[in-house]
Each structure stands twice: as structure tokens, then as C-alpha cells.
Amino acid sequence: MFLQKEYVVGVDLGGTKILTAVADLQGNILARVRKDTEADKGKEVVIQKIKDTVYEVIEEVGIKLSQVKGIGLGVPGPVDIKKGIIKHTPNLDLDNINIIEELGELNTPIFLENDANAAALGEKWFGAGKEAENMVYMTVSTGIGGGIIINKEIFHGAGDAAGEIGHMTILPDSEIQCGCGNYGCWEAIASGTALSKLARKAVETGQDTLMNELVSDLSEINGAVVAKATKEGDILAREAMDKVAEYLGIGMANLINIFNPDTIVIGGGVSQSWELMEEKANLTIKARAMDSLVDDVNIITAQLGSDVGVLGAIATALAELDLL
Amino acid sequence: MFLQKEYVVGVDLGGTKILTAVADLQGNILARVRKDTEADKGKEVVIQKIKDTVYEVIEEVGIKLSQVKGIGLGVPGPVDIKKGIIKHTPNLDLDNINIIEELGELNTPIFLENDANAAALGEKWFGAGKEAENMVYMTVSTGIGGGIIINKEIFHGAGDAAGEIGHMTILPDSEIQCGCGNYGCWEAIASGTALSKLARKAVETGQDTLMNELVSDLSEINGAVVAKATKEGDILAREAMDKVAEYLGIGMANLINIFNPDTIVIGGGVSQSWELMEEKANLTIKARAMDSLVDDVNIITAQLGSDVGVLGAIATALAELDLL
Numbered sequence: 001m002f003l004q005k006e007y008v009v010g011v012d013l014g015g016t017k018i019l020t021a022v023a024d025l026q027g028n029i030l031a032r033v034r035k036d037t038e039a040d041k042g043k044e045v046v047i048q049k050i051k052d053t054v055y056e057v058i059e060e061v062g063i064k065l066s067q068v069k070g071i072g073l074g075v076p077g078p079v080d081i082k083k084g085i086i087k088h089t090p091n092l093d094l095d096n097i098n099i100i101e102e103l104g105e106l107n108t109p110i111f112l113e114n115d116a117n118a119a120a121l122g123e124k125w126f127g128a129g130k131e132a133e134n135m136v137y138m139t140v141s142t143g144i145g146g147g148i149i150i151n152k153e154i155f156h157g158a159g160d161a162a163g164e165i166g167h168m169t170i171l172p173d174s175e176i177q178c179g180c181g182n183y184g185c186w187e188a189i190a191s192g193t194a195l196s197k198l199a200r201k202a203v204e205t206g207q208d209t210l211m212n213e214l215v216s217d218l219s220e221i222n223g224a225v226v227a228k229a230t231k232e233g234d235i236l237a238r239e240a241m242d243k244v245a246e247y248l249g250i251g252m253a254n255l256i257n258i259f260n261p262d263t264i265v266i267g268g269g270v271s272q273s274w275e276l277m278e279e280k281a282n283l284t285i286k287a288r289a290m291d292s293l294v295d296d297v298n299i300i301t302a303q304l305g306s307d308v309g310v311l312g313a314i315a316t317a318l319a320e321l322d323l324l
Numbered sequence: 325m326f327l328q329k330e331y332v333v334g335v336d337l338g339g340t341k342i343l344t345a346v347a348d349l350q351g352n353i354l355a356r357v358r359k360d361t362e363a364d365k366g367k368e369v370v371i372q373k374i375k376d377t378v379y380e381v382i383e384e385v386g387i388k389l390s391q392v393k394g395i396g397l398g399v400p401g402p403v404d405i406k407k408g409i410i411k412h413t414p415n416l417d418l419d420n421i422n423i424i425e426e427l428g429e430l431n432t433p434i435f436l437e438n439d440a441n442a443a444a445l446g447e448k449w450f451g452a453g454k455e456a457e458n459m460v461y462m463t464v465s466t467g468i469g470g471g472i473i474i475n476k477e478i479f480h481g482a483g484d485a486a487g488e489i490g491h492m493t494i495l496p497d498s499e500i501q502c503g504c505g506n507y508g509c510w511e512a513i514a515s516g517t518a519l520s521k522l523a524r525k526a527v528e529t530g531q532d533t534l535m536n537e538l539v540s541d542l543s544e545i546n547g548a549v550v551a552k553a554t555k556e557g558d559i560l561a562r563e564a565m566d567k568v569a570e571y572l573g574i575g576m577a578n579l580i581n582i583f584n585p586d587t588i589v590i591g592g593g594v595s596q597s598w599e600l601m602e603e604k605a606n607l608t609i610k611a612r613a614m615d616s617l618v619d620d621v622n623i624i625t626a627q628l629g630s631d632v633g634v635l636g637a638i639a640t641a642l643a644e645l646d647l648l
Contacts, residue, residue: 162584
């Protein structure tokens with residue numbers, strides 16, 4: 001009898017792009033298909049595009065759907081994993097959609113996961129966290145998201161919403177309001193967005209800074225600009241960087257005290273400038289977390305780059321199929 | 325053939341008292357023995373006292389040690405569970421003792437647990453958290469301790485030290501230093517000790533307050549005094565109570581955002597005044613935690629009173645023996 005080889009598919013559904021890949025059961029990506037999400041055209045278009053990427057990517061590898069044991073789907077927002085419902089997506093018209101039913105014609109088990117959780121799983125199995133058992137993945141870019149891994153599995157909590165680490169209050173008396181409505185959330189004061197705002201405010205004071213030369217308009221100041229200026233010795237940029245690094249360190253110290261993790265993986269845009277923040281963040285962590293817990297944790301940057309979402313979706317499928 | 329009935333023993337080792345109990349395999353306590361720890365007499369005395377309480381309590385029930393399937397031991401400090409080592413006890417001379425070896429003559433499996441974790445297990449199985457799967461137990465008295473239950477089991481973390489929730493930084497710019505050395509820890513601003521300090525400071529301003537009449541000396545102001553004055557309508561006491569309730573709410577909101585727990589159980593001395601803090605704390609939680617996560621969580625006070633430690637030790641033994 002001829003045994004057909006088996007595969008999984010991962011779908012990284014983003015606000016602007018869908019990236020879908022086929023992998024073998026060891027998680028090696030064999031082919032990728034990328035399409036614009038075209039979220040403005042409505043949910044039917046987005047759902048059809050998800051299906052199209054799956055059909056196209058398996059065709060590219062020359063396999064049949066029946067050889068796909070499962071499809072992992074990473075979604076940018078809260079999900080109901082058991083029911084297969086996307087609860088809310090800030091940039092997509094998919095609120096309260098039962099995506100598993102919508103993708104029923106694929107006739108393949110579909111495993112839904114929040115994108116930060118999927119990324120955490122991806123880094124755990126294929127990236128920076130391979131040795132980790134208890135790991136916190138934090139992704140710092142426009143906001144701060146998180147995925148918590150306990151005994152090598154995602155911890156979902158009571159309503160599949162655990163890991164909203166970006167909304168822990170770090171500065172309760174702050175006047176900086178978070179998108180969630182609260183004041184002083186970690187992501188409001190320590191994300192890439194927070195870094196840009198802080199740097200812009202500093203530049204507006206009129207002090208001498210290289211950042212003025214790097215942009216033609218204040219609005220162009222972003223994390224990359226601050227990082228570049230910091231590298232070249234700019235004092236204002238360094239101050240903004242230090243402040244955000246300190247706030248990142250406070251939140252990380254809290255996570256260390258709460259979870260006693262063996263590993264923290266830092267992902268997102270900020271991880272690319274981590275070497276500029278590391279010293280200040282580590283000093284803060286040492287000052288604010290318990291010594292023995294600091295000794296227990298290994299803090300590392302993510303390794304999967306722009307593949308983290310799709311590898312996370314692949315890891316989600318493999319985990320649900322008990323193949324990890 | 326005659327089958328002997330089987331039991332477990334729980335030992336709640338405290339800084340001043342040892343409370344030891346025998347329970348059946350359903351966790352019903354059949355007898356208790358209590359002794360002073362007499363920590364000042366050194367470790368040999370304390371270890372002998374632990375043994376004595378075990379011998380006495382089983383004698384009281386009229387059973388033999390061979391009928392005891394396991395002994396759970398709750399210890400006030402960090403432990404290495406696998407090795408059986410008490411790492412540090414602030415009030416006992418037992419640092420770095422291998423307590424399992426020291427109790428070897430009992431010839432019975434001994435299961436070590438940190439006291440806050442044991443209390444969490446006790447409340448989960450025999451107290452307020454019977455329905456809980458993912459629960460945070462917080463004990464608020466002189467400090468704030470915690471035990472995290474995930475999928476009905478204690479989450480220990482990489483070094484058996486998870487749950488140091490009292491040392492999450494809530495007010496990084498605070499001048500209030502915590503016993504751990506850090507500034508603005510949750511327990512430094514929201515424990516019973518913090519409440520007493522805040523009330524004393526308010527009384528020292530010389531404003532009119534009932535608290536002056538309730539004590540003969542400022543140093544006597546404690547949580548119970550503040551609670552009594554608050555109940556009788558005292559404004560200064562109410563303000564101190566509200567401030568601490570707000571800080572408690574901030575930390576609880578953080579735990580809700582991070583864990584998405586189904587249950588938070590509030591234990592410790594403060595739980596007895598929780599009805600005076602509940603409204604303010606809940607308002608803070610609603611303002612600072614994500615709505616759907618607030619909906620998911622049930623916040624309740626502990627039920628086991630002064631038996632929480634010994635029932636926690638019993639639950640620890642039953643859990644380790646897979647009898648829960």
C-alpha cells in the first residue's frame with residue numbers, strides 16, 4: 001500500500017496581507033503564497049482570499065487537500081478557539097464570524113489562534129524559544145501583545161484572552177491614555193508608538209537633535225529614526241530610548257515576578273533595536289524583579305522575523321494535532 | 325483480606341505555630357495538633373516539633389503511619405519542590421535545609437509547597453474556588469502573596485517561584501520602598517501594612533478622626549482599626565481604605581489582563597474587610613481591565629479562614645498523589 005505524505009498549512013491573516021504556507025510535519029516550509037487582504041472589500045472577499053491562498057499553495061507543492069492534516073489560522077484579534085469564532089478584528093470586517101464554518105469547503109480541520117499566541121508558539125518550536133518550557137513572548141511594535149507558554153503549551157485562560165500583557169497598568173497616574181481607554185497601560189508608554197511620541201515631544205522642545213535632520217516632517221519620526229539617531233550619539237533620542245527601555249524593563253520585571261519564566265522572547269519591531277535598550281532594561285529588571293527569578297530567566301530576541309506569523313500558524317496546527 | 329483505610333497528613337509550618345492535621349482522602353479533617361514553632365530554639369527543635377505533631381495527630385485518630393499515603397508540608401518561603409529543599413524562611417532557621425531528608429524517619433512521601441501556593445490549592449479544592457480551573461489566589465495581610473492555578477494545578481514556574489504577585493511594580497515613581505528593595509511594589513502600597521501606614525500618616529496630620537479614639541498610641545493603628553473607623557463613617561479612614569482599594573484594584577486588573585482567570589480568590593487579613601473595599605476596587609478593575617476579561621472573572625473572598633494553610637497542605641499531598 002502506498003502511504004501519502006502528510007502536511008500542514010499555516011495561514012497568517014493580517015490587516016493588509018495574508019501569508020499562507022505549506023509545511024511538512026517537522027514545520028519546514030515548502031511553499032508560500034502571499035496576497036493582499038483587501039479588507040476594504042468586505043468579509044466575503046477576505047474569506048475567499050484565504051481559501052485561494054490555501055488552494056494555490058498546495059498546488060505549488062503538488063499535493064492534494066486530503067494530504068493536509070490541518071490548517072492553523074492566526075488572526076489579529078481575540079478568538080473563541082473552541083467555537084471557531086473571530087470575536088473582533090480591529091482592521092478587518094470579520095467580527096463574530098465563525099471562520100471554521102466559513103472555510104468549511106476546505107474540508108480540513110482548522111485551528112484558530114490569536115496572532116500573538118501563534119507567534120509565541122512559532123518562536124517556541126521553531127525560533128528563539130526551542131529550549132523553553134515556561135515562556136513569555138512579548139511583541140512590541142505599535143502596541144504590546146503577548147503569548148504565554150506554560151509547559152510548552154499556550155495558556156488561553158477562561159475566555160481565550162490570556163496574555164493581554166500590553167494592558168497591564170504600569171503608570172496609573174499617567175496622563176497617557178491607551179487605545180483601550182485606560183491610562184498608563186504598558187503599551188501606551190513602552191511600545192514603538194510610545195517611543196515615537198516621546199521622541200517627537202522632545203524634538204518639539206526645540207533642542208538640538210539629529211532627528212530633525214533625519215526627517216522632513218515631525219510626523220515621520222518613528223522607532224527606526226530614534227534608533228538611528230541613538231546609534232549616532234544623539235542625546236534626545238537616547239533619552240527617549242532609555243525612558244521606553246525603562247518602562248519595558250518594569251513590565252518585564254512584573255512578568256518575571258509573576259511567572260518565573262525560563263525564557264522571555266522579545267519580538268516585534270522593537271526587537272530590532274533591542275541592543276540599544278537592553279542595558280537600561282536589564283538594569284531596571286535587576287532592580288525590580290526578585291534576584292533568583294532574574295537568574296532563572298533567559299531574555300532573548302525573536303528569530304523568525306516576518307515568518308513568525310505563518311510559522312506560528314503552522315505550530316498551532318501541529319500542536320493541535322499532537323505532532324509537536 | 326482486610327484493607328486498611330488510607331489517609332493524608334497536612335502540616336502548616338508557620339513562623340509562630342505548626343498546625344498539623346490528618347484527613348481522609350476526601351480532605352475531611354479528622355484531627356488537628358497545634359504546637360508553637362519555637363523558631364528561636366533552632367532548626368533541630370523545629371524539625372523535631374514537626375515530627376511530634378505528625379506522631380501525635382495520627383495517634384489521636386488511632387491510625388498507623390503506614391496508613392498515611394503522604395504528608396503535605398506548607399512552608400513560609402521559597403522552596404525547591406523536586407529536591408525537597410526549603411530555600412529561605414524569613415522567620416525560621418531552616419534556610420537550605422533538605423526537609424524531606426530531615427523528616428526521613430517518618431518513612432512517608434513528603435510533598436513540599438510554598439504556603440501561598442498551598443493556600444491556593446486549599447481554596448481551590450476545599451474552599452471558595454471549587455469551580456475554578458484558572459484561578460489566582462491572592463493573600464493580602466502584612467504583604468501580598470499569590471498562588472496561580474492553571475488547569476486546576478499550581479503553576480510553579482522555572483524555579484518554583486511563580487506567583488510573586490506582591491512584587492509587581494504598580495507605582496514605579498513611588499517613594500515607598502518594599503522589603504525586597506524595589507520601590508512601588510504592589511505589597512508596599514496595597515497590603516494591610518500599607519493601609520496601616522497610610523492611616524497613621526493621615527492621623528499625624530492632626531485632622532479630626534475617630535481613629536484617635538480607637539487607639540491609645542499611633543502605632544496601634546492597624547487594618548482592623550481602619551476598618552472599624554471606616555464602618556463608623558470616619559472620613560480619614562475611608563480615604564485610606566479607598567486608596568488601598570484602588571491599588572488593590574490596579575493589581576487585580578493587571579492579573580485579569582495577564583491571566584484571563586475565571587476566579588480570583590482574596591485571602592489574608594484584608595479579605596475580612598473586603599466589603600469595605602469591594603466597590604472602589606471593582607470600579608478600578610472595570611476602568612483598567614479589558615471588558616470581556618472582567619466579564620469572565622468571578623472575584624470572591626476566601627472561605628477556609630485559619631484552616632487554609634493546613635487544608636492547603638492536605639490538598640498538596642492529595643494533588644501529588646493524584647487523588648484530587
